Amino acid sequence: MELVTALEPFVRRATDDLVRAVALTTQFGERTVLDGVDVAIRRGEVFVIMGPSGCGKTTLLRHLCGLQQPTLGSVTVGGHDVYGAPPDLLHHIRLRTGLSFQGGALLGNLTVLENVALPLRENTDLPDAVIVETARMKLDMVGMLHASALLPSSLSGGMRKRAAIARAIALDPDIVYFDEPSAGLDPITAAEVDNVITKLNKVFGITMVVVTHDLPSARGIADRILVLLDGKVAAMGACETVWNHPDPRLRDFIERRLRAEEGRGMDVLAHLEV
Ligand SMILES: Nc1ncnc2c1ncn2[C@@H]1O[C@H](COP(=O)(O)OP(=O)(O)OP(=O)(O)O)[C@@H](O)[C@H]1O
Numbered sequence: 001m002e003l004v005t006a007l008e009p010f011v012r013r014a015t016d017d018l019v020r021a022v023a024l025t026t027q028f029g030e031r032t033v034l035d036g037v038d039v040a041i042r043r044g045e046v047f048v049i050m051g052p053s054g055c056g057k058t059t060l061l062r063h064l065c066g067l068q069q070p071t072l073g074s075v076t077v078g079g080h081d082v083y084g085a086p087p088d089l090l091h092h093i094r095l096r097t098g099l100s101f102q103g104g105a106l107l108g109n110l111t112v113l114e115n116v117a118l119p120l121r122e123n124t125d126l127p128d129a130v131i132v133e134t135a136r137m138k139l140d141m142v143g144m145l146h147a148s149a150l151l152p153s154s155l156s157g158g159m160r161k162r163a164a165i166a167r168a169i170a171l172d173p174d175i176v177y178f179d180e181p182s183a184g185l186d187p188i189t190a191a192e193v194d195n196v197i198t199k200l201n202k203v204f205g206i207t208m209v210v211v212t213h214d215l216p217s218a219r220g221i222a223d224r225i226l227v228l229l230d231g232k233v234a235a236m237g238a239c240e241t242v243w244n245h246p247d248p249r250l251r252d253f254i255e256r257r258l259r260a261e262e263g264r265g266m267d268v269l270a271h272l273e274v
Pocket residue numbers: 028033051052053054055056057058059060
């Protein structure tokens with residue numbers, strides 16, 4: 001009985017929504033980009049956001065992670081209203097949130113290890129030896145320990161991305177947001193980044209929210225997928241639910257992506273032949 005009572009909060013937490021967004025609406029001038037979007041991200045899942053270019057995926061991500069207040073609507077993290085939170089609570093929520101956005105480049109004058117150590121140096125009072133050991137552990141988690149001493153300029157695109165992911169998890173976040181983690185990478189390197197995302201989720205239990213254009217990647221990593229079309233949620237659910245959705249606009253979107261990826265398949269062959 002005691003054991004059941006002790007476990008109960010964990011059992012309940014495992015099914016809780018970590019992030020909830022209700023009726024998000026975003027206006028830029030006259031233009032409504034998001035129009036009443038509801039999202040609930042479950043603790044421990046990989047949640048993928050897809051949709052045509054310019055449909056508002058990055059904007060939605062920015063709202064969810066507390067970077068940009070929507071015109072209307074609310075976002076709660078662990079039950080706390082992000083945009084109504086007092087500054088210290090907002091700071092705490094941000095520390096529990098990892099970001100891996102495009103343009104979040106590594107600092108070129110610091111080694112890979114020091115790049116990963118930086119959030120720990122800036123946000124904790126841990127002794128130097130503990131910071132270095134923690135940074136090494138994060139690099140090991142993404143298969144980059146061997147590159148600790150290198151400068152970012154000597155890394156490949158995929159290694160740079162993995163080092164940036166190690167930095168995003170430096171402070172042991174509950175959730176990490178990725179905006180197009182495979183953008184600019186060849187398909188094989190993109191698959192390596194997907195493997196890192198899956199490992200961090202399955203082995204370390206970190207909740208992941210990933211914006212991607214890449215259908216095979218979405219299929220490989222997602223527990224659930226949300227597709228945004230015309231400012232609204234066109235579909236949300238398990239991969240099969242989304243792929244088999246009857247909405248003709250959604251079928252059209254998926255078929256376009258499949259056609260784009262047929263071209264990409266040729267890229268994989270070209271890459272293998274080199
Ligand atoms: N700060 C801003 N001011 C004005 N318009 C903006 C702003 N941020 C985004 N937009 C517009 O909102 C729309 C959605 O932008 P967003 O970057 O969220 O799209 P996206 O789905 O991420 O696109 P992509 O797939 O190309 O990355 C675009 O038309 C963009 O030009």
